[in-house]
Every structure is written in C-alpha cells, then in structure tokens.
Amino acid sequence: MSSQDIPEENLPAEQAAEHGHGAVSLADEKHPFADPGLPPHEHRIQDVDERAAKRSERTVALLFTISMLATIGFIASYVGIPHDKSIFVFPLGHINALNFALGITLGVALFAIGAGAVHWARTLMSDAEVADERHPIEAPPEVRAKVHADFKQGAKESAIGRRKLIRNTMFGALTLVPLSGVMLLRDLGPLPHSSLRHTLWAKGKRLVNMNTNLPLRPEDVAVGSLTFAKPDGLEETNESFQEEIAKAALMIVRLQPENIKDKRELDWSHQGIVAYSKICTHVGCPISLYEQQTHHVLCPCHQSTFDLSDGARVIFGPAGHALPQLRIGVDSEGYLQALGDFEEPVGPAFWERG
C-alpha cells in the first residue's frame, strides 16, 4: 500500500515531507558525532487498514464500557451486600463479601480505563517518531504558539474528535469512576442535621448524678461542691451514650443566691443551684476544675476560665462564649429536673456560626 492510501494524520511529518527518516549527517569539526537519524518508520496495521483501526476502536470502547459497568457494580455492591456477609474464595478462604466485591469492581474499573488508554495509544494514536532539539527554558511567543499548534496537532492525531465512540465512552468512564470515592463518604455516617443543636434535656427530665446514677435532690448538692449530672434514662449501655453524653453532660454547683450576679442565671437556678454545660465552648474539652472561693471553673485543655457566679462568662482563655446554662427546678417528688433543653448549642462556638 502506498503512502497515498494512508490517512494523512497517520503519516509521520518527516515522511510527509519525504525526508528525515534514516537521514545520516556526517561528522564535522563543529559536530564531531555523526547523527545516525531515525530508523525507517514502520506502519502498524491500524495505520493502513481502516477495518483494523475500527476493531481497535471497538476494543478501546469495550474496555471503557467495562470500566463503567464495574463502577456501577461497585456502587451496587456497596448498597446491596450486607456488611457481615462472608464468602469462600479459593485460595483466600472465607473473606468478607463486601470488601471482596468492592476490591474486585474498583480494581476492574481502574484497570479497564488504563488498559483502554494504553490500547488506544498503541494502536490508534500516531506513533510517528519525533526528534526535538533541546532549546532554552524560556518560552517566547513563537514557542507558545508552537505548543498550541502541537497540542492541536496531537488532538488531531489522537482522533479524539473523529472517533466519537472512544471519546464518549472515555468521558463516561472517567466521569463514573470518581463515584466510587463519593460512595465511600457514606461511611462517615448519617448527616447530623440539627442533632448537634439539641440534647436529651427536655422539660421534666430529672438530673441524675453521674457517679451514683441516682436522681439528684437539692439537698444532695452541697455549697462548694462540683457535681456532674446526666439526663435520666441515659445509660452507658445505650448505643448512643457517647454521642449524647458529649452534648448533655452537666456541671451542678450550689452558690449563695446573693452571690449570683446575673439575673437570668438566678431565674434559671433553684435555691442557688445552677446547672451549666460541662463542655468547654473552645474546642469541647470536659471542664473539671472548680475554685470554691471565686466560683470559677477551669478547662484543663487551654485554661479557659468561666465565672459561674456571672452567667459563666469567659474571664480568661481562648473560649469565645459563655457556657450554656440549663434551666432547672424540682418536680412533685422533690427531685431536680430540667425545665427545657439548652437554649444555645453546647460546645465549640463554631456551631453557632454554621
């Protein structure tokens, strides 16, 4: 077959110009080594036979399609296979079915994209040898223009515009494969919605001593003591105990009512007993140090200090907000109870800016 029968974009530029391949320059004083030139270019079957090129095109498209199907299989496995199901796979033995399916499908999806790209490059993209002289690093306008022209030439030679089947399936495969990573975001757990803004505290919920697990009466809280409390019904055996106690943990302190400077604090207290969130508003450490004389509580993490006699406002340290107070009273049997939930989100203040 003559070069006239070969599609123009498949011809090496040198051959099109009828020189370059196999050229030999002689050594001279300025260039002491002879340039052996490039070996004669050998055409692939796809360069000279359009049916072979079509077969390669279909193979590449098939590989990209396999990648798409494998990604769909990954998603279906993630959704459909129970976490605790195991299967026997020789020679691995009994393994988790979900992990096996995810590994296989993701591996096939990535491999098929790679194999498709390699097969495309080896059979359909131009394989003309190009000799490029070294040049200075700076890029003058004419070089940039050349790069632009080379890019366009490369796009033309890859036939991405002409071979729409490859282009479309490749875009499909590249678009779908990141979905595998997106699906894994589900493992971060359900969206919190407004759950961070609410705690288990509600009107009528008794305050239970965290140490004794008994409901608290006002007479159980001595002046100068620091008592930690949780909502009635929240047990360590509850599945959500850690999440709930991280929001609902309380500090109970009895002050002399005349020492309480903040009017709202006084209104929300019972006989001088005040209940505040135990979670520091800086980055959420549990507060645990109480100074009887000054009524200050101190967070051990970064030394934020709150004045419990003045609405738990911050008097030192990086915390940006006062500790949320829980409004309390006593029920008909004389036990301390909440009169509602916290009115502000507990813990780090960034929730209030969300």
Ligand code: FES
């Ligand atoms: S977490 Fe309390 S001061 Fe930083």
